[in-house]
Amino acid sequence: MQNTAEMIFTGDELLRGDIVNTNQSYLGEKLLDLGIFATHALCVADDRAAITKAIGDSLGRQPAVLILSGGLGPTEDDLTREATADAFGLGLVDHPELLEAIRTLFKDRGFVWSENNRKQATLPDGAIAIPMRGTAPGFYLEAGGTLVVALPGVPRELKEMWTGDVEPLLRERRLGTEGFAVRRVRTFGLGESRAADMLSGLEWRGAGMDIGTRASKDGLTIILRAVATPQGVLLLEQTEARIREILGGRVYGVDDDDLAAATGKLLRRAGLTVSSGESCTGGLVAKRFTDAPGSSDYFLGGVVTYSNGAKSKLLGVDEALLAAKGAVSSEVAAAMAEGARSLFGTGCAVSTTGVAGPGGGSAQKPVGLVFIGSVVAGVTVVEELHLPGTREEIRYRSAQAAIDLLRRRLLRPSQNPAARLPLSA
Amino acid sequence: MQNTAEMIFTGDELLRGDIVNTNQSYLGEKLLDLGIFATHALCVADDRAAITKAIGDSLGRQPAVLILSGGLGPTEDDLTREATADAFGLGLVDHPELLEAIRTLFKDRGFVWSENNRKQATLPDGAIAIPMRGTAPGFYLEAGGTLVVALPGVPRELKEMWTGDVEPLLRERRLGTEGFAVRRVRTFGLGESRAADMLSGLEWRGAGMDIGTRASKDGLTIILRAVATPQGVLLLEQTEARIREILGGRVYGVDDDDLAAATGKLLRRAGLTVSSGESCTGGLVAKRFTDAPGSSDYFLGGVVTYSNGAKSKLLGVDEALLAAKGAVSSEVAAAMAEGARSLFGTGCAVSTTGVAGPGGGSAQKPVGLVFIGSVVAGVTVVEELHLPGTREEIRYRSAQAAIDLLRRRLLRPSQNPAARLPLSA
Numbered sequence: 001m002q003n004t005a006e007m008i009f010t011g012d013e014l015l016r017g018d019i020v021n022t023n024q025s026y027l028g029e030k031l032l033d034l035g036i037f038a039t040h041a042l043c044v045a046d047d048r049a050a051i052t053k054a055i056g057d058s059l060g061r062q063p064a065v066l067i068l069s070g071g072l073g074p075t076e077d078d079l080t081r082e083a084t085a086d087a088f089g090l091g092l093v094d095h096p097e098l099l100e101a102i103r104t105l106f107k108d109r110g111f112v113w114s115e116n117n118r119k120q121a122t123l124p125d126g127a128i129a130i131p132m133r134g135t136a137p138g139f140y141l142e143a144g145g146t147l148v149v150a151l152p153g154v155p156r157e158l159k160e161m162w163t164g165d166v167e168p169l170l171r172e173r174r175l176g177t178e179g180f181a182v183r184r185v186r187t188f189g190l191g192e193s194r195a196a197d198m199l200s201g202l203e204w205r206g207a208g209m210d211i212g213t214r215a216s217k218d219g220l221t222i223i224l225r226a227v228a229t230p231q232g233v234l235l236l237e238q239t240e241a242r243i244r245e246i247l248g249g250r251v252y253g254v255d256d257d258d259l260a261a262a263t264g265k266l267l268r269r270a271g272l273t274v275s276s277g278e279s280c281t282g283g284l285v286a287k288r289f290t291d292a293p294g295s296s297d298y299f300l301g302g303v304v305t306y307s308n309g310a311k312s313k314l315l316g317v318d319e320a321l322l323a324a325k326g327a328v329s330s331e332v333a334a335a336m337a338e339g340a341r342s343l344f345g346t347g348c349a350v351s352t353t354g355v356a357g358p359g360g361g362s363a364q365k366p367v368g369l370v371f372i373g374s375v376v377a378g379v380t381v382v383e384e385l386h387l388p389g390t391r392e393e394i395r396y397r398s399a400q401a402a403i404d405l406l407r408r409r410l411l412r413p414s415q416n417p418a419a420r421l422p423l424s425a
Numbered sequence: 426m427q428n429t430a431e432m433i434f435t436g437d438e439l440l441r442g443d444i445v446n447t448n449q450s451y452l453g454e455k456l457l458d459l460g461i462f463a464t465h466a467l468c469v470a471d472d473r474a475a476i477t478k479a480i481g482d483s484l485g486r487q488p489a490v491l492i493l494s495g496g497l498g499p500t501e502d503d504l505t506r507e508a509t510a511d512a513f514g515l516g517l518v519d520h521p522e523l524l525e526a527i528r529t530l531f532k533d534r535g536f537v538w539s540e541n542n543r544k545q546a547t548l549p550d551g552a553i554a555i556p557m558r559g560t561a562p563g564f565y566l567e568a569g570g571t572l573v574v575a576l577p578g579v580p581r582e583l584k585e586m587w588t589g590d591v592e593p594l595l596r597e598r599r600l601g602t603e604g605f606a607v608r609r610v611r612t613f614g615l616g617e618s619r620a621a622d623m624l625s626g627l628e629w630r631g632a633g634m635d636i637g638t639r640a641s642k643d644g645l646t647i648i649l650r651a652v653a654t655p656q657g658v659l660l661l662e663q664t665e666a667r668i669r670e671i672l673g674g675r676v677y678g679v680d681d682d683d684l685a686a687a688t689g690k691l692l693r694r695a696g697l698t699v700s701s702g703e704s705c706t707g708g709l710v711a712k713r714f715t716d717a718p719g720s721s722d723y724f725l726g727g728v729v730t731y732s733n734g735a736k737s738k739l740l741g742v743d744e745a746l747l748a749a750k751g752a753v754s755s756e757v758a759a760a761m762a763e764g765a766r767s768l769f770g771t772g773c774a775v776s777t778t779g780v781a782g783p784g785g786g787s788a789q790k791p792v793g794l795v796f797i798g799s800v801v802a803g804v805t806v807v808e809e810l811h812l813p814g815t816r817e818e819i820r821y822r823s824a825q826a827a828i829d830l831l832r833r834r835l836l837r838p839s840q841n842p843a844a845r846l847p848l849s850a
Contacts, residue, residue, distance in 0.1 A: 017452070026442060039440065293782070301731045307721065
């Protein structure tokens with residue numbers, strides 16, 4: 001069909017669980033952006049007959065595009081060229097220009113040449129080479145209304161070939177439907193059912209508009225898809241605006257925006273700096289801030305005080321307070337944020353202290369109890385979280401929540417009423 | 426065939442790239458541990474005819490096991506029960522005991538009952554229910570030598586059903602071959618070709634022994650697989666021992682061992698404590714140390730000094746040194762490690778300073794130049810790294826390398842000659 005695609009990934013490592021197939025989600029998303037729907041994605045073992053059969057089965061369903069990934073290397077297990085030729089009843093043809101390119105690459109990089117690499121310079125008869133991004137050329141082959149595209153399995157090479165060659169070709173050929181305009185609205189601090197309640201007034205399934213939600217460790221993403229007609233794009237923009245109105249400060253960005261980077265933008269705009277004082281997150285708040293390139297403009301530094309001694313010595317948390325309230329307490333979270341602010345001389349600061357588990361919990365202070373603190377304009381605010389999940393999940397979520405607390409405080413509350421809502425764990 | 430499996434995952438979200446299919450790698454690994462080889466893993470859209478066809482195609486290849494995942498919920502898009510029945514030419518049968526269990530669950534959790542949920546209490550005629558782990562029962566169905574197993578798509582529920590029901594059944598039935606003994610030898614600081622050279626003397630393909638390597642951000646893993654006979658296990662143990670002899674201190678553990686946790690074990694055994702002083706890794710070294718539960722026994726704290734001012738003030742790095750050598754220098758890395766050690770009063774310390782990019786590089790100090798420092802027993806050692814990759818890759822790799830430098834120094838060099846080899850980027 002005009003707007004469908006299939007994918008076949010070869011490689012025992014995918015079936016043995018040695019690696020997770022991120023190429024599939026990458027390609028699925030990219031295809032959909034072009035208005036092409038993937039209907040089947042198959043991982044098949046490195047077996048010539050099985051790959052040949054899989055290609056044949058797929059061609060029988062007549063997708064507009066069949067993407068093959070993997071099996072383009074020089075080893076005996078690399079069988080995509082052979083299996084594609086078999087499936088079409090074609091022979092393999094030497095391509096001297098590819099051999100030359102591969103030889104040159106080997107020379108330039110000082111790799112040792114092996115005759116096995118000759119294999120990579122052969123293609124099924126009639127195929128057109130896609131230039132190498134590593135040491136393996138890809139190829140196109142057309143038959144019976146299906147465009148077969150063979151790409152490497154190495155994710156970096158696959159992505160470069162996709163963006164550099166395949167995507168432009170598919171756009172040019174208009175293989176998809178009108179294409180979809182997609183907007184991913186990123187939120188933090190909202191559960192799926194809560195978001196559904198808040199957004200229930202939106203009529204989001206009319207006029208070619210599709211809306212979905214996806215919960216991840218980075219919060220809830222609301223995915224809007226509309227056919228890329230002028231009306232569709234307008235509807236998408238109106239819906240996004242309406243969602244922002246309803247959810248207010250819970251929305252931290254769109255598409256690939258990152259919570260820490262979005263918070264950094266607000267700091268930069270306000271000419272403010274920030275520092276961190278961490279306990280249970282163990283450096284993750286600082287790590288998240290500094291994930292963003294250029295974060296040294298506003299993030300001056302942080303301390304990880306994993307012991308009570310370090311909390312007192314570095315952050316000036318009163319030893320009597322630690323003894324009276326315990327390290328995991330609202331008061332200590334406040335003192336840690338204030339201590340970090342003072343130590344680094346920053347305008348703002350955030351802090352975390354909690355029980356990340358799996359051990360260390362008690363009846364009064366169970367695993368998942370976390371206090372996050374923030375100082376903005378001399379005012380300290382602490383929130384108490386009760387988080388489910390593993391140690392890793394609790395730590396990540398705590399770091400995100402601490403950064404989000406700062407972010408919400410940097411927004412002007414008057415314009416963002418929802419920014420004052422309590423955080424939903 | 427007696428020892429093969431296939432997997433079919435249903436769900437548009439898998440084909441749109443909304444989520445990555447981690448169920449596949451989980452099941453692939455688990456099957457292999459039982460000596461069952463997955464030959465095909467298909468993701469198919471939520472389309473009854475397409476799922477039915479996929480099940481039929483798979484049954485035609487006569488795998489011992491066919492695992493279905495997803496499509497067991499109450500919505501219109503949940504079609505696994507129907508498609509399985511269609512593929513076998515069976516009807517769907519009501520199971521009052523399942524309906525009762527689902528109703529009870531809804532009552533207990535205070536969920537609102539919807540008549541849609543009745544669907545989840547039906548199974549193809551002759552199927553045997555697998556008890557719910559969420560709100561959806563799974564099922565078994567046997568036909569023509571293939572055991573069909575339907576599991577939920579939610580990873581947590583799938584895993585619980587697998588370990589609680591399916592794996593014990595498959596073990597009991599001895600569906601696999603003898604089963605495989607698997608050992609994953611974890612190394613850091615070795616490239617694949619270097620490892621292949623070093624290990625080329627091993628005769629690793631004899632006697633049912635299979636060896637592979639997998640490069641990831643956590644280093645190179647050498648995967649040994651032997652048929653789980655007494656001879657096979659012995660061969661595996663001997664090979665592991667030989668690999669440890671050859672690679673020495675490059676080996677940091679086996680199976681699920683983690684580099685930072687392994688380093689923590691050495692610290693704990695030696696009764697030593699550690700702290701960190703970080704620049705380019707921005708908290709990632711501290712985060713990696715504190716990923717391990719119980720790390721407060723040896724990790725006392727860390728500082729992230731993203732500005733020169735913080736490097737001087739907190740870590741006591743000489744301002745004149747910073748001016749003369751620059752923050753990214755061997756001398757500053759040494760001073761940062763020594764400063765962290767002194768600040769936290771720990772026995773050991775590690776430090777990082779470098780250019781993580783994408784901006785900030787120069788001809789003298791390009792992106793990817795990183796210095797890692799360590800103090801052990803009063804002696805400071807710095808290593809210089811030239812790392813490829815993205816900002817994220819450079820940061821992660823730097824943090825791992827800094828921790829690994831400490832780890833190698835904590836090993837007794839006399840017993841681990843390879844621990845003195847220079848680090849290979």
